[in-house]
Amino acid sequence: MAAQPRLLIVEDDAHIRRLLRVAVERAGYAVGEAATAREALSLADIDKPELVLLDLGLPDRDGLELIQLFRVHTGAAVIVVSAREDTSEKVAALDLGADDYLTKPFDTEELLARVRTALRHRVTGEAGRTLVAADDVEIDLERRRVRRSGEDVHLSPKEYDVLAELAKRPDRVIGHRQLLRTVWGPAQENQVDYLRIIVRNLRQKLERDPARPALITNEPGVGYRLVTET
Incomplete structure (x- = not known):
């Protein structure tokens, strides 16, 4: 049986990080998690995740700065999961290469649907x-x-x-x-x-x-x- 895609959760709020982990693990995905940008970049370099769920409000670095780094160094799809509702933040994330943007609070079924879509397009080379x-x-x-x-x-x-x-x-x-x-x-x-x-x-x-x-x-x-x- 083929291994499930590996996801990386980058979120400094422990409660939300746990909520995300439970949701994606129940869907059968392998999961890594990081609370800071530094941890995330280190873990991404080791695990090479297929998709990153990325919060923008990290304690040591703005999450927007990480989008291109993940795309270039790991080829991972990136879904931003953030409390920032400002339109300019969404535009900036998408312009930098994010595959999608989900605003907190979020519905876990919608999140999983976005994850499936992003992974499917990444694997099948939709572009x-x-x-x-x-x-x-x-x-x-x-x-x-x-x-x-x-x-x-x-x-x-x-x-x-x-x-x-x-x-x-x-x-x-x-x-x-x-x-x-x-x-x-x-x-x-x-x-x-x-x-x-x-x-x-x-x-x-x-x-x-x-x-x-x-x-x-x-x-x-x-x-x-x-x-x-x-």
């Missing part, structure tokens, strides 16, 4: 996929073709480019600035209204009920997510 399916929508990144219920959907170049960026990393929140920078260029990364118009058009063409979007969802003030798993 390299050329065909992405979401509900009745199929996005062919190689042929630049979008179909809904088997019928071709005509998209403008910008509509397609935004959808393609979301499809390259499905089920992850992609920040407004990152989407604008990639699709429109660095000079337009603050023009969120451009993005809202494109997303509204995509929802009209792709959602079952554009007034209640379930395919392209919004993280207020942060970005958008293409939902492929329900």
Whole structure:
């Protein structure tokens, strides 16, 4: 039987750290834990975890500084689990490469769902996929073709480019600035209204009920997510 993925919990609050450990161990994962950034980096170097649950308010270092270190040195997926609710903190974490952001207090079932998604995408190499399916929508990144219920959907170049960026990393929140920078260029990364118009058009063409979007969802003030798993 294959070994379960190893997770690293980085959290200075002992109660929350214990809560996280119990939840992920019950789900069958192997777990390491650290209360400081120094402990976390040392343990990550030894254990090479597949995923890190990272608090930002660590006593010896801001957790934001660790995101890229974990990604570069271990290749681990990173889910931020933090009490910081400020939108700028979420944007910063995602821009630095976090796979997801969960705000405390959190629902353990939602946490485990996010963990499963992040691990699945890491293992299967979602960034390299050329065909992405979401509900009745199929996005062919190689042929630049979008179909809904088997019928071709005509998209403008910008509509397609935004959808393609979301499809390259499905089920992850992609920040407004990152989407604008990639699709429109660095000079337009603050023009969120451009993005809202494109997303509204995509929802009209792709959602079952554009007034209640379930395919392209919004993280207020942060970005958008293409939902492929329900």
